[in-house]
Amino acid sequence: MAEKKNGRRSQAWFGGTDKRSTIHRAWMLNQGTPPDNFDGRPVIGICNTWSEFTPCNAHLRDLAERVKRGVLEAGGVAFEFPVMSLGESSIRPTAMLFRNLASMDVEESIRANPMDGVVLLCGCDKTTPSLVMGAASCDLPTIVVSGGPMLNGKHRGCDVGSGTAVWKMSEDMRAGEMSPEAFMDAEQAMSRSAGSCMTMGTASTMASMMEAIGLALPQNAATPAVDARRRTLSQYSGRQIVDLVRRNIRMSDIVTRRSLENAIRVNAAIGGSTNAILHMIAIAGRLELSLTSEDWDEIGRDIPTILNLQPSGKYLMEDFYYAGGLPVVMKYLLDRGLLHGDAKTVSGMTVGDQVEGAENFNDDVIRSDGAPLTESGGIAVLRGNLAPLGAVIKPSAATAELMQHTGPAVVFEDIDDYKARIDDPDLDVSEDSVLVLKNCGPKGYPGMAEVGNMGLPSKLLKQGVRDMVRISDARMSGTAFGTIVLHAAPEAAAGGPLALVRDGDIITLDVEKRRLELQVSDEELNERLKFWTAPDPAMRTGYQKLYVDHVLQADRGVDLDFLVGKRGADVPRDSH
Incomplete structure (x- = not known):
């Protein structure tokens, strides 16, 4: 291998006068690159x-x-x-x-x-x-x-945000407050x-x-x-x-x-x-x-x-x-x-x-001298028997009145179950209910999709309800908003407690105390676990199998276990 001039990696390819260095330089020259570009x-x-x-x-x-x-x-x-x-x-x-x-x-x-x-x-x-x-x-x-x-998006005299406007307008349309034609009209205004x-x-x-x-x-x-x-x-x-x-x-x-x-x-x-x-x-x-x-x-x-x-x-x-x-x-x-x-x-x-020299030119956009948007922002990490390894919520995007809430669970086994039933007029749900979505985590979807910001039942939207507590092992778009608990770990598909939640179970969310509790005894949960079986993976071969077999849970960043750590940039062996 050629010596690296000035300690630079590139000289292991381009430095020297032997056959290998000549090959590396010669092929690069076919792009019209001057030869002296490889002089170190x-x-x-x-x-x-x-x-x-x-x-x-x-x-x-x-x-x-x-x-x-x-x-x-x-x-x-x-x-x-x-x-x-x-x-x-x-x-x-x-x-x-x-x-x-x-x-x-x-x-x-x-x-x-x-x-x-x-x-x-x-x-x-x-x-x-x-x-x-x-x-x-x-x-x-x-x-x-x-x-x-x-x-900025511009629609009918107003600034509209990509993503955020979609979630809001979609709920307005499902509530009957916005026509499908107006919704479609906004499409080109969001991403201009x-x-x-x-x-x-x-x-x-x-x-x-x-x-x-x-x-x-x-x-x-x-x-x-x-x-x-x-x-x-x-x-x-x-x-x-x-x-x-x-x-x-x-x-x-x-x-x-x-x-x-x-x-x-x-x-x-x-x-x-x-x-x-x-x-x-x-x-x-x-x-x-x-x-x-x-x-x-x-x-x-x-x-x-x-x-x-x-x-x-x-x-x-x-x-x-x-x-x-x-x-x-x-x-x-x-x-x-x-x-x-x-x-x-x-x-x-x-x-x-x-x-040091940064200046604020609009103190309503950046409230560096006035009242903050939220006194305590950040990402709150919740723990409890429903998420032993943690779950997260974004307080600045949530409804203050729902940050402490207890209500009965309305459970969806996966995203397809949710889509099939969320607008069913006979769905047993009220504004006090807690919507629970399972099997949408790293292994379950697979890939941990942005489906945690579940749209609300249309019958509640028509009653004026605009937020509810929602819990899942999924993610949500950063453009989304609401009292939404995400990244519950371990996920349902890995046998986490979320997999064991049933309709009517009482769930307590207390963001101030950082608690997320399922009001079901350990004995009952252990009994339910005996009858739980892992969902079949979406694919049994290829990259998705590699992913499901090796993906870490949300508390560890959802990387693949064998990719964690530095492997360095040592120059690979030359084939010439």
Whole structure:
């Protein structure tokens, strides 16, 4: 194997004068690449999740070109490569099923190819965690560039948010308060530019998390996809990755326990998606850092939600950017001693230095000086005999009156059972009932689909009911809202207590006390367990079998057990 010049991986392919080095260089030259590009300059991989089947990422080709310009300006060489793209809106049964598969694609693509550093082009919900998880296992110098949110939706004189508007309008239509024609008319108004959801859904949450942990440059979270400054940020990122390679600053130098704590507090302050807890635990696991659901509850508890953004609040991501963006939120936390200001970032500055000059230009969007949206935000982690390994709820998106509630269960065995019966006029349900959905967790769906935000029974909607307690082992879209308990672990398909709930069982939710209790004795539950059988898997071969056989539960980030940890980026054996 050729010696790595300057310690760079790429020189194991391109350095030297032997047959193998010549082969590697010669084939690259057929793209019109100047030979001196292989003289030891930093080689940067641009990992692109562009796909026309992933509408949130369909503009990433342009951003890749901007990154390349930055790399060239800084004296590096850039090569773009594709990986599996996960489009939340179209992939079935759910994009989450393939997050871990895509991470394997990313990891092996990075390890197998001659790159010294990598820029991850992300956007749609699962593309961010999958790329970061894969890159974390290799631990090269890494920068994240998100695609950015869409422009605000505009419909009949009002701002409407992608996702959030769908859930609300769908309930209005089922309640008879909105015509199907008006619902269809809103369709084109919700997504009127390139980019991801402009609500604080999972895409915007994860873009914020990348900025909060220091893997992305300032304003990565909120700059709109079609704003010229998104291109500028991409070009700056291209320059900066070359600097990181020259200084050998790896992902593990940036993402530490302290930066993860910063992200948890930022997530609480922005009212971020419940999906963040799964993705960040999985990313931490790849870097061999300790991060648990209890950390999310303890560190994020009592952090006020100051971002007035849908689905928790009023505004949208475009407004957030104009108000000053995530640096304003981070400065708010820093000034109150709630952020580790000495944490490193890919910009070369510490978090404290990076946000020091942030200004708030709209104190109704970012309530840094006024009354917060919610005094205690964050993600609450519940425990009890219904979820021994935990379940989560997003208080900022829930109904205050339902945060302490006791009611009888109305049970749906799976999503098909729910769809078949939820609008049955004879369904025995009242506004005090607790809707329970089983077998939609990591193994059960499979893939843990975003079906936890169950629509309410139409007969109750017509009575004016707009929220109920809902419990499942599923996830929900970050754009959704309501008093919804998610990620119950162990899941029903793994024999968790959720599998044993029957119609009429009394369930108590107490968010303040972090309790989720099924008012059924242990003796009765043990008796029910004797008659429980695991559901048949959806597929018995291929990737889905691999997934079901190896997936971890929600409290461990839903990664595959054999993917946890760093495997490094040692240069593979040469076949030539």
